[in-house]
Amino acid sequence: MPYSSAPGPVTADASAAPGTPGEPADIRLIVSDMDGTLLDDDKRIPPGLWDTLALLGERGVVFSPASGRQYHTLVRQFAEAADGMAFIAENGAYVMRDGVELHSDPLDPAVAAGIVRTVRRLVADGARVGAVVCGKRAAYVESDDEEFLAQVRRYYAENRVVEDAAAVADEMLKVALYDFGSAEHGVARASLADLARTHQVVVSGEHWIDVMNAGANKGSALRGLQRDLGVTPAQTLVFGDYLNDLEMLDAADWSFAMANAHPAVRARARHLAPANNDNGVLRTIARLLHLPSAADGR
The missing domain is CATH 3.40.50.1000 (HAD superfamily/HAD-like)
Structure with missing residues (x-):
């Protein structure tokens, strides 16, 4: 089914070659x-x-x-x-x-620190989860797990392994959690249930969960x-x-x-x-x- 010439509900077969409006759409x-x-x-x-x-x-x-x-x-x-x-x-x-x-x-530093502590507890209990504290200057992690760091490097070109990711002097924009299991149904997301009442806790990929301010x-x-x-x-x-x-x-x-x-x-x-x-x-x-x-x- 071709695209309509003006926005509106479309139930197109995505595998079909889409059509075009009569004139180029006014897109800026x-x-x-x-x-x-x-x-x-x-x-x-x-x-x-x-x-x-x-x-x-x-x-x-x-x-x-x-x-x-x-x-x-x-x-x-x-x-x-x-x-x-x-x-x-x-x-x-x-x-x-x-x-x-x-x-x-930016996130309240106390919120970012709380998430870091939560992830530390999960790891101590045997969960395969990692936290990335995402600042304006760089992304900060505490883990030296190479499998986790490989995922971090893919999305965070500026990254640093630090002793305490909650104590870095930077403006923190979000905390990203990597769950080696399912982000949508795994332990990392479940651990953030209380925080989800006041903040944005969103599944951003098969293994990633991002925590940000409610309006972000x-x-x-x-x-x-x-x-x-x-x-x-x-x-x-x-x-x-x-x-x-x-x-x-x-x-x-x-x-x-x-x-x-x-x-x-x-x-x-x-x-x-x-x-x-x-x-x-x-x-x-x-x-x-x-x-x-x-x-x-x-």
Whole structure:
């Protein structure tokens, strides 16, 4: 089923080649999640991305990665095209553009310290869980478990192993917990049940849980960015696949769930895009904005 020419509920077959509106959609801001959305399952940048970003820049369209990843990690990944891009990092707790902070929502240090102590108790009881205390300057961990550190390095380019992650002098944006079992159903999330009454406790991946202030999420970050840029929800195109993307989908009229998305995300989005492994983000952008077929990533 082709895309509709205006935003609205779509029950498209994501495997079908999507159609286009009669004219290029009036889109001024494009926001995409990273893992499971823009990147394929091997965490690779899709073919055609740099050409697409150059074309978007020529049209005055701002592109923004929105991720649980660290700002420093995102800037490195997009080094070829970072000028003018906006970065929604740490699941919305930190928004940067051209090296300038636009918004941040730091955690109370006492809350971060409490989560660290909780994880220490879980580890002492035999649970395979790790904590990453995510500051503006770096991510801090206490564990020297190489399997855990390999996961940390993937998402946090600036990372440090410290003796006491709760005592570091930095502004802490969130605490991320890595559960070697299931993040959605495992012991780490259950241990945060009381904190979830006052803070944002969100499953951001198969093994990751992020803890932030109650108002910190990708959706609130996106709304702030829209105000900064003078862009409306009707001019905003968003892509997501997992539970930490839900609020972000609500902030855009052009909201797309990937074909591989969590069922809750597919239910929340207005439209469906091809899967991440099928270069769904770039294919959808090319069709909606009538970009040259070379930017289609095919």
